[in-house]
Amino acid sequence: MGEELRLLLSPERIAERVKELGREISQLYRGRPLVLLGILKGAFVFLADLMRAIDLPEVQVDFIRLKSYGFSDTSAGEVQITKDVELPLRGKDVLVVEDIVDTGYTLAFLREHLRTHEPASVRFCCFIDKAERRKVPLELDFVGFKIPRGFLVGYGLDYAERYRHLPGVYEVLLQK
Numbered sequence: 001m002g003e004e005l006r007l008l009l010s011p012e013r014i015a016e017r018v019k020e021l022g023r024e025i026s027q028l029y030r031g032r033p034l035v036l037l038g039i040l041k042g043a044f045v046f047l048a049d050l051m052r053a054i055d056l057p058e059v060q061v062d063f064i065r066l067k068s069y070g071f072s073d074t075s076a077g078e079v080q081i082t083k084d085v086e087l088p089l090r091g092k093d094v095l096v097v098e099d100i101v102d103t104g105y106t107l108a109f110l111r112e113h114l115r116t117h118e119p120a121s122v123r124f125c126c127f128i129d130k131a132e133r134r135k136v137p138l139e140l141d142f143v144g145f146k147i148p149r150g151f152l153v154g155y156g157l158d159y160a161e162r163y164r165h166l167p168g169v170y171e172v173l174l175q176k
């Protein structure tokens with residue numbers, strides 16, 4: 001058993017898009033302090049690049065770790081927090097940074113959870129949007145790339161914890 005990888009997004013293409021997102025985000029939040037909230041583990045690579053593409057004087061960074069269980073096309077997923085936010089978010093503008101949005105259960109859960117922290121605003125920035133697979137309605141404010149299908153790895157995304165370190169994004173082609 002093995003797998004073959006097919007390149008979908010080169011490091012150069014990713015870098016270009018991340019710069020554009022950084023510019024858009026900088027314009028939207030100009031004059032306001034911003035908290036970037038990354039969802040572990042997958043988003044740490046995207047977040048690291050994105051934060052350096054943001055040109056604002058006041059940016060704070062925090063992480064939350066969410067685990068999902070029982071996800072399938074037929075059953076609703078359950079999401080659990082295994083590491084919560086540490087920065088105070090009350091009255092802050094929060095931009096959630098996510099690597100991939102699939103069913104949307106993770107972000108829908110987080111949206112509700114963040115209400116308890118009473119931020120001034122919550123927006124979502126995701127690197128890859130698999131909109132066709134959405135199970136719950138979700139508005140994404142910034143999207144890097146729309147890729148409808150395929151098992152994707154690299155740039156933080158894993159397959160059984162492998163391939164997160166690859167600088168591009170690849171589709172896993174399973175071999176029998």
Ligand code: PRP
Nearest residue numbers: 040041042099100101102103104105106
């Ligand atoms: C992935 C991804 C999102 C979630 C998206 O995380 O990083 O958090 O799944 O799926 P959803 O829209 O269907 O909820 P994963 O559980 O693979 O954890 P990881 O980030 O630690 O790899």
